[in-house]
Amino acid sequence: MLFPTLDFALFFLAVFGISWEMRTRPEARKVFLLAASYFFYSYWDWRFAALLAGSSLINYTAGRLIGLSGTQRERKFLLGIAVTLNLAILGFFKYYGFFLDSLAHVLAQAGLERDLPFLEIILPVGISFFTFQGISYVTDVYRRQIKAVDSPLDVFLYISFFPQLVAGPIVRAADFLPQLKAEPRLDRSLVSLGILLILVGLFKKMVIANYLASELVDQVFFDPSAFAGPDLALAVYAYAVQIYCDFSGYSDIAIGVAALLGYRFRWNFNQPYRAASLKEFWRRWHISLSEWLRDYLYKPLGGSRGGSFATTRNLFLTMVLGGIWHGAAWTFVIWGLIHGTSLAVERLVMSFKTAPAPSAAVAAGGYGSGTIVSLDEPEESWWFSRTLGVLVTFHIVCLAWIFFRAESLDVALAYIKGLTNWSAPGEFTQPFLVALVAASLAAHFLPGAMVMSAAKALEPVGPIGLGFLLGFGILLIKAVAPEGTAPFIYFQF
Amino acid sequence: MSFALEFRRKQQLLEHEVQHARQANKGFVSMPADCGTDTKGNRRRVLFALVIAGGVLAIFNSGGLVQYSYDFADSxxxxxxxxxSESWHDMMSESRMTEFIDHIRGSIAMARESSWQDLTFGFAAVPAEPDSSTQPQPLIVPANGESLPERKEHQVPEAAKPAGPIMRASARPSYPN
Incomplete structure (x- = not known):
């Protein structure tokens, strides 16, 4: 069930009421939350609940066996088996069709047509996310960062917890398992933050993301050759806003719902379009995924330990694989290539900066400035560098988004070609859409602590005030939003 | 003096603990709740708030309830x-409770349909001197004496309109070029 629906509201009301009633019986509470999570997941398709359970069982068993193993060799072998099984499940559902299509094409080219076992495979919702969480758990046990959990209930609940099950954030076992062991508590900060994040998330998704998708992005990306430069430019900026609001909106709601159940998650987005470099962008965008890629892909590949060439290669490979993770299409590969190449070039450029003066201080890196800035540097120069960095970074990200959003490589290339044609006026460059895109981008430059400050201000508010805030907040969102409920973009991954 | 030193020492320890807790909880949306948290009270507070929110929505968005009930037509x-739900919606409509949401939707629809010309005319409009003997003159008169062109609605070419669901479906594989 989707978050912004009455079905979910009724579901959550029941889960909230019953789970807190059981707070003095932690094991029973966990069983209830697990059952609720499986009910939530089965609402899409009950068959996938078995897949979820199977994946959880693999990871729990692997964790136990690794924890009980004596030798390093045995631990490594078990880790290898667990990761292979996880990736095999993910690979089958995500890439089987692509693999067979490609194989059929190659065989046809070679004159060796065969009847290949094509299957109609439905991609289970959230498979990437719960697979990554499973891999995260067994790897952390192997690295001895956490102890293997004895209770299967804890592992099953960690992997299937419904707020973050289908589209993240990718929660670390080290962050969540201790909270399952502790007594659940609900304080005023969690209440006010939870309610505020749910409202903010609903607004981002139902108003901003849905308007931009239905009124602009979907139409322009469907056939970019029918539009001129102004529309294409506006549409790619709009898509940058749409995907941010769609994804971060979901994360906000997930974090808010978890907070109301007494669980703390980490932030998943931190105003990414104010980044002045790609490196900074990936510390602000989908933080849980970029940290997962860093810890479970980049570092095992060697990280930054092997010198400049090896580091750049590892960075590049990580981004390309991150692109492939999104789906079996060349557009996602190119999206990863753009980010990987940009990060590699950025790293190279930064490495050529001169050594700092004795009075140096560290500042945020960006194009036009180094990671080290002298305390004597004029403030105007720093602002210029930062502004230039933000603009360059944003446009590189937008270029990559064209490939990410386009249905095929041909569409993406037609889109880029169309951006050079400014002979005709824009049809979609009307005040409403332009203002929506501009305001959404400008919001990235508001103080980052605004949400926390607002949540702090709400803490003393009583239940009637909170009720009216929530009720009228949702009412306004429904009044302003377009009709219908579109699925979240990241459900397809 | 020992009291002052002891007070200072406790303050520094507290600052150090707060700093350490912040560091340990870096990236989390909030700090952990402490032992004295009134969980029961907060739970009641949230439940009450959820019920009030539901009431607000039932009153002012009764049309949404009707839409929701249609999903259960065959059940x-x-x-x-x-x-x-339809009776409730009729009652709310008669009490003019649904006007609030209708008014906002109307305003948003107007904003969506507005063009740059509308904004320009809106800023450029000068109130005319009241003169009952003359007809109101247009603010802008074309040089050739023809009437002003009608505002062009933005039209999407038929070919550009997606035939299927507007949200992008799962990525389809494409052959390498």
Whole structure:
């Protein structure tokens, strides 16, 4: 069930009421939350609940066996088996069709047509996310960062917890398992933050993301050759806003719902379009995924330990694989290539900066400035560098988004070609859409602590005030939003 | 003096603990709740707030309830549910409770349809001197004496309109070029 629906509201009301009633019986509470999570997941398709359970069982068993193993060799072998099984499940559902299509094409080219076992495979919702969480758990046990959990209930609940099950954030076992062991508590900060994040998330998704998708992005990306430069430019900026609001909106709601159940998650987005470099962008965008890629892909590949060439290669490979993770299409590969190449070039450029003066201080890196800035540097120069960095970074990200959003490589290339044609006026460059895109981008430059400050201000508010805030907040969102409920973009991954 | 030193020492320890806790909880949306948290009270507070929110939505967005009930048309009791929700919606409409959401939707629809010309005319309009003997003159008169062109609605070419669902479906594989 989707978050912004009455079905979910009724579901959550029941889960909230019953789970807190059981707070003095932690094991029973966990069983209830697990059952609720499986009910939530089965609402899409009950068959996938078995897949979820199977994946959880693999990871729990692997964790136990690794924890009980004596030798390093045995631990490594078990880790290898667990990761292979996880990736095999993910690979089958995500890439089987692509693999067979490609194989059929190659065989046809070679004159060796065969009847290949094509299957109609439905991609289970959230498979990437719960697979990554499973891999995260067994790897952390192997690295001895956490102890293997004895209770299967804890592992099953960690992997299937419904707020973050289908589209993240990718929660670390080290962050969540201790909270399952502790007594659940609900304080005023969690209440006010939870309610505020749910409202903010609903607004981002139902108003901003849905308007931009239905009124602009979907139409322009469907056939970019029918539009001129102004529309294409506006549409790619709009898509940058749409995907941010769609994804971060979901994360906000997930974090808010978890907070109301007494669980703390980490932030998943931190105003990414104010980044002045790609490196900074990936510390602000989908933080849980970029940290997962860093810890479970980049570092095992060697990280930054092997010198400049090896580091750049590892960075590049990580981004390309991150692109492939999104789906079996060349557009996602190119999206990863753009980010990987940009990060590699950025790293190279930064490495050529001169050594700092004795009075140096560290500042945020960006194009036009180094990671080290002298305390004597004029403030105007720093602002210029930062502004230039933000603009360059944003446009590189937008270029990559064209490939990410386009249905095929041909569409993406037609889109880029169309951006050079400014002979005709824009049809979609009307005040409403332009203002929506501009305001959404400008919001990235508001103080980052605004949400926390607002949540702090709400803490003393009583239940009637909170009720009216929530009720009228949702009412306004429904009044302003377009009709219908579109699925979240990241459900397809 | 020992009291002052002891006070200072406790303050520094507290600052150090706060700093350490912040560091340990870096990236989390909030700090962990402490032992004295009134969980029961907060739970009641949230439940009450959720009920009030539901009431606000039922009153001012009764049309949404009707839409929701249509999903249960084929279920047992579905017809009754539709009847009740429609009656409730009629009551709310008669009490003008639904006007609030209709007014906002109308304003948003107007904003969506507005063009740059509308904004320009809106800023450039000068109130005319009241003169009952003359007809109101247009603010802008074309040089050739023809009437002003009609505002062009933005039209999407037929070919550009997606035939299927507007949200992008799962990525389809494409052959390498």
């Amino acid at each position: 047992p009791g579905g017809e009754k549910m539709i009847e009740v």
